[in-house]
Amino acid sequence: MRYTKLIITTLFIVAITGALLSLRSTAASGKRVTQSRRDGAQAPDHGKYIGSENCAECHSAESSFYQLTAHNKLGHDLPKDRQSCEACHGGARDHVAYYKEVDQLLKGGKETEATALMNDEARLTAAKMTSISELSPTESSQICLRCHEGTQGRSDERFNYRRSEHFRNGVACVDCHSSHSPKRLEFLLKEKEPEGCYKCHADQKSSFQKPFHHKVPEGGMKCSDCHNHHGGFMPRNLRNTVTGDMQCVKCHADKQGPFVYEHAPIKVEGCQACHTPHGSTNPKLLTRNTVKMLCLECHSNAPGATVEGAGIGPTTPSFHDINSPRIANCTTCHFEIHGSNKDRFFR
Numbered sequence: 001m002r003y004t005k006l007i008i009t010t011l012f013i014v015a016i017t018g019a020l021l022s023l024r025s026t027a028a029s030g031k032r033v034t035q036s037r038r039d040g041a042q043a044p045d046h047g048k049y050i051g052s053e054n055c056a057e058c059h060s061a062e063s064s065f066y067q068l069t070a071h072n073k074l075g076h077d078l079p080k081d082r083q084s085c086e087a088c089h090g091g092a093r094d095h096v097a098y099y100k101e102v103d104q105l106l107k108g109g110k111e112t113e114a115t116a117l118m119n120d121e122a123r124l125t126a127a128k129m130t131s132i133s134e135l136s137p138t139e140s141s142q143i144c145l146r147c148h149e150g151t152q153g154r155s156d157e158r159f160n161y162r163r164s165e166h167f168r169n170g171v172a173c174v175d176c177h178s179s180h181s182p183k184r185l186e187f188l189l190k191e192k193e194p195e196g197c198y199k200c201h202a203d204q205k206s207s208f209q210k211p212f213h214h215k216v217p218e219g220g221m222k223c224s225d226c227h228n229h230h231g232g233f234m235p236r237n238l239r240n241t242v243t244g245d246m247q248c249v250k251c252h253a254d255k256q257g258p259f260v261y262e263h264a265p266i267k268v269e270g271c272q273a274c275h276t277p278h279g280s281t282n283p284k285l286l287t288r289n290t291v292k293m294l295c296l297e298c299h300s301n302a303p304g305a306t307v308e309g310a311g312i313g314p315t316t317p318s319f320h321d322i323n324s325p326r327i328a329n330c331t332t333c334h335f336e337i338h339g340s341n342k343d344r345f346f347r
């Protein structure tokens, strides 16, 4: 009996290990496949990289501006395909050779030959550099992601771009960033926040124009205080937990607790159980226009209650005549509404 058990157990373990191993190897090869696809299906042809010293002769504007940007750190210590201009635009051997040849013919007065060369489709195609603005969002972002994935610069900034709603909806790095003509040199932004975001998020613009709002339009805070538009693990491109707790308590630490007496929804559903994050016509960014309506959403199945259905909290005690003005303003008595260390009923 014992032996049969032992044999069965051993067989079971062997089977499981086998299955796990085969899973692991598929995962590993899958990773390898995506890895090579990420770096561009064709491995870079190093012979095409000639260095970017020549570019300034013909592209003086891009070249001199480039020196001011953070990308001027792409220096000679890196592999050839990651240095300077060629890091983004690809190998320039044929490009430089072609345009120098055209230049020389023109300077030597050989106009016909120059025109012939300029009409040589094959040479022209071979001489074409990668033009990032002509690529699809995925292709162009892929170029940036060769270097910008994982943790960058400031350590709190995680790049999980492929997970972001932006990547998945065809928004490219270069929709927000410009290498050569940004409005703001720092972070190479095409447009600073929040204007850059409003271009595509008009609804949020109008939320922030409501009478009660976080001071984003006034410059007191940024969209990126709460969102990681570069992608993380949260829905809505949020910076931390699903409910938004973490970004909220970064600034509203007093609402976090722990309290001896917690108000359950804060821990369960988060701040959004009662507040809208952007802006609202209701004071204190509440989801309802009066405090009473908000509370009764969860604390009522009493007759006369204006909100339908029983809530998830205990019903209000019988001495609460919720239609009387004395009771209607719930937080005059339950003022520690986010939690209390003194009183179970948040008074």
Ligand code: HEC
Pocket: 051, 052, 053, 054, 055, 056, 057, 058, 059, 085, 086, 089, 092, 095, 096, 099, 100, 103, 127, 128, 129, 130, 131
């Ligand atoms: C001898 C002059 C010359 C040199 C040197 C030169 N380019 Fe160009 N480049 C041109 C011309 C001319 C064009 C075409 C412009 C047009 O069609 O509007 C061009 C176009 C480009 C384009 C747009 C895509 C294309 O191919 O049409 C990129 C990107 C570019 N160059 C990058 C570079 C980089 C990076 C270097 C240095 C490694 C470089 N160029 C060196 C003359 C030059």
Ligand code: HEC
Pocket: 052, 055, 056, 059, 062, 063, 064, 066, 071, 084, 085, 086, 087, 088, 089, 130, 131, 132, 133, 174, 177, 178, 179, 180, 181, 182
């Ligand atoms: C970090 C990536 C990056 C690097 C490095 C870079 N560029 Fe660009 N380049 C771009 C992007 C993106 C554009 C599209 C316009 C923009 O965003 O400003 C562009 C546009 C251009 C253009 C206009 C033609 C076109 O393709 O739209 C030229 C010419 C050019 N770059 C030359 C250069 C030269 C010369 C250097 C080096 C001094 C350089 N670039 C370095 C990303 C880069």
Ligand code: HEC
Pocket: 070, 071, 073, 074, 081, 082, 083, 087, 088, 132, 140, 143, 144, 145, 146, 147, 148, 153, 173, 174, 177, 179, 185, 186, 187, 188
């Ligand atoms: C070959 C590697 C490489 C590629 C490709 C690359 N970058 Fe960078 N990028 C860097 C490095 C290195 C820095 C400087 C980081 C630092 O300062 O610590 C940087 C910095 C930046 C910054 C921050 C600028 C600042 O002021 O702090 C932005 C924004 C940026 N890159 C955007 C892009 C975009 C958009 C693309 C694609 C068009 C791109 N990068 C392609 C290597 C790269």
Ligand code: HEC
Pocket: 141, 144, 145, 148, 152, 153, 154, 157, 161, 166, 171, 172, 173, 174, 175, 176, 177, 187, 189, 193, 224, 229, 230
């Ligand atoms: C929706 C707009 C948007 C998109 C898309 C976007 N960025 Fe950014 N990026 C920003 C903004 C805004 C900042 C500045 C954040 C701040 O002020 O803290 C920034 C900052 C950065 C920085 C500097 C980060 C640091 O903490 O030093 C880098 C690097 C960068 N972006 C690269 C990229 C790359 C690479 C892509 C594409 C894979 C990309 N961005 C896509 C808007 C965007």
Ligand code: HEC
Pocket: 194, 197, 198, 201, 204, 205, 208, 214, 216, 221, 222, 223, 224, 225, 226, 227, 236, 238, 243, 244, 247, 272, 277, 278
């Ligand atoms: C105080 C933190 C905070 C700030 C600041 C903030 N957001 Fe949000 N945002 C949130 C939270 C939390 C959600 C999730 C709402 C939900 O799921 O109910 C959200 C949701 C969104 C959504 C999804 C649609 C929606 O409205 O629910 C978009 C788009 C968005 N934010 C864009 C922006 C833009 C653009 C800015 C700056 C102009 C911005 N946010 C500023 C916290 C913030």
Ligand code: HEC
Pocket: 165, 166, 169, 171, 175, 176, 193, 196, 197, 198, 199, 200, 201, 223, 224, 227, 229, 235, 236, 237, 238
């Ligand atoms: C080029 C257009 C564009 C720009 C610029 C842009 N976004 Fe977006 N954003 C989108 C698209 C498209 C989506 C996905 C569809 C949607 O939910 O609206 C999206 C989704 C989002 C979401 C997630 C919404 C959800 O429902 O899950 C947030 C949050 C967000 N963007 C914030 C920002 C912030 C912050 C900025 C500025 C730094 C910004 N966006 C700039 C186009 C843009």
Ligand code: HEC
Pocket: 212, 213, 214, 215, 220, 221, 225, 226, 244, 245, 247, 248, 249, 250, 251, 252, 271, 272, 275, 276, 277, 283, 284, 285, 286
């Ligand atoms: C970057 C800091 C910061 C973050 C993150 C933040 N807030 Fe605020 N919040 C403030 C500041 C500052 C004020 C007060 C000034 C004002 O009116 O904007 C405020 C005010 C409020 C108010 C009171 C508004 C009023 O009318 O009195 C509420 C409610 C609020 N925040 C909820 C939230 C919620 C919910 C979140 C998360 C989704 C959040 N906050 C995230 C900084 C922040």
Ligand code: HEC
Pocket: 245, 248, 249, 252, 255, 256, 263, 265, 266, 270, 271, 272, 273, 274, 275, 284, 286, 291, 294, 331, 335, 337, 338
């Ligand atoms: C159960 C509903 C509820 C939840 C959940 C909730 N709040 Fe509140 N909050 C309120 C009410 C009601 C008020 C208004 C109190 C008043 O008017 O006296 C308020 C007011 C505020 C204020 C402004 C007044 C003050 O005390 O500073 C801030 C800031 C605030 N809440 C932040 C938060 C944050 C951050 C969270 C998440 C950690 C959160 N709230 C979760 C109900 C809630």
Ligand code: HEC
Pocket: 263, 264, 265, 273, 274, 291, 294, 295, 296, 297, 298, 299, 311, 312, 313, 314, 330, 331, 334, 337, 344, 345, 346
């Ligand atoms: C999203 C639902 C929700 C909202 C909105 C809400 N509550 Fe609660 N409340 C609860 C839940 C759940 C409990 C915990 C019940 C338990 O522990 O059994 C609770 C507990 C309480 C308690 C303590 C009851 C006890 O027996 O310990 C009081 C008092 C209270 N809430 C008052 C309020 C007031 C006042 C408001 C309006 C500002 C409000 N609540 C808004 C869900 C909510």
Ligand code: HEC
Pocket: 292, 295, 296, 299, 313, 314, 315, 316, 317, 320, 322, 326, 327, 328, 329, 330, 331, 332, 333, 334, 345
């Ligand atoms: C005049 C002060 C006052 C006002 C205003 C008030 N309450 Fe209360 N509430 C109390 C007291 C006192 C208790 C505790 C009763 C006890 O000790 O059993 C209580 C208890 C509660 C409880 C807990 C019931 C239980 O059985 O656990 C809930 C829920 C509640 N109130 C909700 C509300 C709501 C919703 C409003 C607004 C419509 C409100 N209260 C307005 C004084 C008030």
